[in-house]
Amino acid sequence: MSETAPRPTLEAVAARAGVSRATVSRVVNGGDGVREPLVERVRQAVDELGYVPNQAARSLVTRRHDAVAVIIAEPETRVFADPFFALQLRGISKELTAHDNQLVLLLTEGRDDHARVARYLAGGHVDGALVFSLHLDDPLPGLIQGAGVPTVFGGRPGWSDGTPDVVYVDSDNRGGAREAVRLLAGLGRTRIAHISGPLDQTSAADRLDGYRQVVGDTGPLLVVESDFTPGGGERAMRELLDRCPDVDAVFAANDLTASGVLRVLRERGRRVPEDVAVVGFDDMLPVAEQTDPPLTTVRQDIEEMGRIMARLLLRRLDRRGDDGEPGGGVVLPTTLVRRASA
């Protein structure tokens, strides 16, 4: 088992097929400009020897790695509490795989890791990077931009306004929030509250913004900041009920928060949706479908987001040198999913 047989080289294949290394290389890389009988002979030699190109040697000369780093900052916070990143990863993985690219996963925690990541990127091990950074003040994105590696961000970076050449993919958080709140208003609710996520994350800020845009005109603004977790949702809801007992609708910043909200409402004997209507955000299936009552929520296609991020990056990589790439964000639409809670 540890007797790893020496892997065949281009040379070996060439010898077996009776051609030159160059020809084998051509065949292996698509076979353009090689006549059919030769192609066939080379293919056969490749099969017989079980030849697989040595990526290191190839990278050395092409300066291409066909690998992309996926950088997820501060996993502890949130990543692993909900399937959000997992779904994105799946989307990314599918797209990368379809284009024969590898996915190098970098999870970072804290400042020490930043230097490591920066070094890694600067080291030119990967052709590009997909970056998830949740917090406004995260220095990581800056470091990455500095490393000169083509990058696509997941979620609108907070500082993206100043730097126009930033490429990102995000859900239409504002629009989704507006839709959610409009639904509640359309149901005749007049005291619509919002339990937000941590406002140093753009997704939370944008959802709050959407809420404001709709409610600002018609009713009182009732906002409690929370943290995207069920426990946080509970705490926020209790506070909200104490402060404002006559609330008749809640737009929660995400489904996890909404699940906490529902629990508190049940505990306090408020009927949902009769007394208080509740809308979530994400449409995270295991959560939204399992709440009692099932949750009306704003769906975002997370896997698709991942896929698009990867696609954008790969396209950018193909066009290396063209620059002239406009940059900017891609904002994906959300859809309202009506269940029983509103």
Next chain:
Amino acid sequence: MSETAPRPTLEAVAARAGVSRATVSRVVNGGDGVREPLVERVRQAVDELGYVPNQAARSLVTRRHDAVAVIIAEPETRVFADPFFALQLRGISKELTAHDNQLVLLLTEGRDDHARVARYLAGGHVDGALVFSLHLDDPLPGLIQGAGVPTVFGGRPGWSDGTPDVVYVDSDNRGGAREAVRLLAGLGRTRIAHISGPLDQTSAADRLDGYRQVVGDTGPLLVVESDFTPGGGERAMRELLDRCPDVDAVFAANDLTASGVLRVLRERGRRVPEDVAVVGFDDMLPVAEQTDPPLTTVRQDIEEMGRIMARLLLRRLDRRGDDGEPGGGVVLPTTLVRRASA
């Protein structure tokens, strides 16, 4: 930005420091056998030029990549429904990072991907592999063993009995299950049921086994097979109640299943734990703490599992050629976490 400055090479550093390439190489790789003043001069040149070694060139000659593949088979099934893999990934990532290894993530779906993964591994892009394969009949593990890449499995592979040189890390599913059921028996319950996971997964099979070992002596075996999901738990619990209305305890194969179980019990007006005691498995915090009532469950340290897998693999890689490695499994203990449901 697309004006990527040509990265400095060893040669450049050597020139600047006034030494040979070989000496720079020595310094960069630890500096053994180089006298202090020279080391200093080289270090300085490295810093000034911002030199980072070209990994491709290095790999080409060392045949080391300092990269490990993490292969997760069939993500759709389960991976992303619960934070299980995410936690393992975190553990793996930490350990790999600590040893300057990269994590290449390969998610596979269906048979076509198997060939791709096999090719990738055979291609020698990575030094080793960590493999999660849930199902007994999955051909992937075989392919991987065949590729001759050092591998550690997550969870006991179903076929591991025949092949002694398989290395894996698993939780003590049997022992944990025994402990759970003993608790229930200790509470005086006499009609203890088990809602299992899919029995083509060893974790599910082992938990069932543990249940059998304890209940077999004292009470009737009441088993319904399910699928590790809340919905599956609901269905199984309904079936169980119909078939055996006097059940007074349920050991669910995991927390997600248990959450479904609790929902059905509430719906049918059975009090937990008074009428029916419930124990889960995993201690998945967002689930176990949020159920009503909070779930008594068997905790496994999933992140630690990941960390140990990585550690085992790295150790194996260091010892390359030594063989004589015994192989076999590492089984991590579980602990019972008492909450309100039993």
Next chain:
DNA sequence: GCGGACGGCGAGAGCGCTCTCATGTGACCC
């Protein structure tokens, strides 16, 4: 004070591949 051992350093080969460029071969045109 001289021979040998030893340790620091440089020269150079070569890892496996791609890619340019030269060369060879056949088709095609007048």
Next chain:
DNA sequence: GGGTCACATGAGAGCGCTCTCGCCGTCCGC
């Protein structure tokens, strides 16, 4: 039928690194 061109193929350089080897200077032992 000879010249031309297009295109298929081979020869060879070189990507950036590691590592062996040999040289040379230093230090020790006798």
